[in-house]
Amino acid sequence: MSAARSRQFRTAARLVLEWCAVYTRGLQPAVATARQDEIASDLHEHAEWASTAGWSARRLAWSVARRSALGIGADLAWRRLQQRAGDPQLAFGLRASAALLAAVLSTGVALTAIGVFAIVRVIRALQIGDLGYVPTAVFPIAFLAAVALIGTMLIVSRRTRVLGTVLLTVPAVLLFQFVGSILWRVSASTVVAFNSAPWWATAAWVAGAGLAVFLFAAAAFWWSTDRRSSAADRKEATHV
Amino acid sequence: MPRRRPGTLLPLEVRILESGIALQRAEGSFYGFGIARELASGDDASLTAHGTLYKALNRMASAGLLDAEWEDAQIAEDHNRPRRRLYRVTGEGARVLAAQARSVTQASASAARIGLA
Numbered sequence: 634m635s636a637a638r639s640r641q642f643r644t645a646a647r648l649v650l651e652w653c654a655v656y657t658r659g660l661q662p663a664v665a666t667a668r669q670d671e672i673a674s675d676l677h678e679h680a681e682w683a684s685t686a687g688w689s690a691r692r693l694a695w696s697v698a699r700r701s702a703l704g705i706g707a708d709l710a711w712r713r714l715q716q717r718a719g720d721p722q723l724a725f726g727l728r729a730s731a732a733l734l735a736a737v738l739s740t741g742v743a744l745t746a747i748g749v750f751a752i753v754r755v756i757r758a759l760q761i762g763d764l765g766y767v768p769t770a771v772f773p774i775a776f777l778a779a780v781a782l783i784g785t786m787l788i789v790s791r792r793t794r795v796l797g798t799v800l801l802t803v804p805a806v807l808l809f810q811f812v813g814s815i816l817w818r819v820s821a822s823t824v825v826a827f828n829s830a831p832w833w834a835t836a837a838w839v840a841g842a843g844l845a846v847f848l849f850a851a852a853a854f855w856w857s858t859d860r861r862s863s864a865a866d867r868k869e870a871t872h873v
Numbered sequence: 874m875p876r877r878r879p880g881t882l883l884p885l886e887v888r889i890l891e892s893g894i895a896l897q898r899a900e901g902s903f904y905g906f907g908i909a910r911e912l913a914s915g916d917d918a919s920l921t922a923h924g925t926l927y928k929a930l931n932r933m934a935s936a937g938l939l940d941a942e943w944e945d946a947q948i949a950e951d952h953n954r955p956r957r958r959l960y961r962v963t964g965e966g967a968r969v970l971a972a973q974a975r976s977v978t979q980a981s982a983s984a985a986r987i988g989l990a
Contacts, residue, residue, distance in 0.1 A: 649923070667958070670943075671905055671927055674955040678906035679920075681954070696920060700909075704924020711928040 637680035639690030645697040646676045652701060656708045660715050668711075726858055733851045734788070737798055740844065741785030744804045748778025751812045758819040768818060770811045777804040777811065795859070798852040805844040809837035882973050885921070885929050888912055890938065890970040893962045904944075904957035905930060930960060938966035 636642055653672045657665035676697065683693040716727065751774050758764040781804040787797025813833060816823035827833050882890070892911040896903035903911075909926055913919045934941040940961045949956040962970075 668927065670956060671958050672923060674904065674957050675906045675909070675923060675927075677955050678904070678957075679909075682906070682910060700920055700922045701924075702922075704922030704926070704928075707922065707924030707928040709924075711924065711931065 635684040636688045636690045636693040637684040639693070641690040641694035642680055642697065645694040645701075646680070649676060649697060649701040652705075652708075656712045660712065664715050730855065730858065733854060734794075737801070737848065737851050738785065738788055740805070740848065741781055741788060741797075741801050744781035744801065744808055745778055745785060747812055748774050748781060748804065748808060751815045752778065754819045755815060763819060768815060770815050774808065774811045774815060777808045780804050781808070791859075795852045795856045798848050798855065802845040802848045805848055806841040809841050810834070813837055882969060883929075885925070886933060886938070887970065887973060889929060889933065890962055890966055893939070893960060894967065894970075897961055902959040902961050904959055908960075933966070934960070937963060938969060939963060 649672060650669070653669050657668050679697060679700075680693060683696070688696075713727075752771060755764065755768065755771050759767065780800060784797045784800035784804070787793040787800065789797075813823075813827070817827060830836070889908055889912070892908055893903050896907060896911060900907075905926060908930075909921045912921055930939065930941070933939045940963050942959055944957045944959050946956055
């Protein structure tokens with residue numbers, strides 16, 4: 634059996650074509666189809682040439698996989714170029730989404746870190762005898778830090794991004810209050826800071842509410858872009 | 874990444890134009906894998922990656938250095954293979970390649986004059 638008809642080559646070729654379908658997804662149909670057809674032609678020519686040259690099936694499959702893997706960066710760069718050329722509004726949406734993602738991820742990491750920091754301070758205060766009991770506020774802080782961590786992890790995947798962002802609004806609103814009340818007991822510098830700024834509790838509520846509004850807006854943005862992109866995919870599917 | 878000066882070619886683009894002109898003389902046009910094979914000179918380890926090759930061909934066609942058209946479906950069917958996308962080096966492509974070769978030659982001559990080569 635020639636290398637071109639081998640199971641190894643067919644598997645490698647299928648993976649290459651599946652990858653091509655991924656990076657051409659959502660592009661203008663003519664552009665996407667042209668790239669897919671050109672890759673299919675390349676795979677065929679590569680296999681025929683390899684068979685004529687007497688290559689083994691394994692050598693051909695590795696060569697095909699290597700060419701595909703080494704070109705991933707260029708494939709993604711090409712996709713971005715096509716998106717910009719095809720739809721300036723879409724290109725703006727992608728840039729806005731990337732900036733939002735960075736801001737929301739940073740918020741999630743910061744909320745988790747604040748919660749962990751407060752718990753570590755309590756543990757330290759218990760160890761050195763500054764506190765003789767475990768304050769009840771530690772438990773909601775641990776819960777809110779866990780929610781922030783889960784929300785941050787959900788944001789990483791596009792599929793669960795909206796859920797993760799909405800989840801983050803809970804620690805965004807509540808965490809500052811609980812952390813403030815804990816630090817008041819375990820940190821001398823916090824006591825000084827709070828005494829010089831007696832409005833801290835109000836400021837914490839306002840900051841939390843502002844952060845929650847920002848997170849809700851980000852979730853709404855992603856939810857609406859997901860809906861638009863699903864609708865576009867359905868429309869494209871009915872026209873193929 | 875710094876923006877390229879118009880009219881300058883990347884090393885891969887120079888090689889595509891040079892090999893393309895050679896293939897074009899022999900066969901009238903060339904296609905993606907044909908140029909990859911030509912660039913690799915029989916060494917499969919240096920066959921250009923799919924993404925790199927087709928991104929370059931796409932960019933060069935957009936810049937007017939190459940003409941691209943799909944092969945007639947009947948011809949592909951007669952040979953029992955997928956259609957090839959056929960490329961030809963345009964007059965502009967040949968002109969830019971020649972200009973680049975001239976500037977490289979001039980740079981080498983200047984370097985030799987001042988004792989750098």
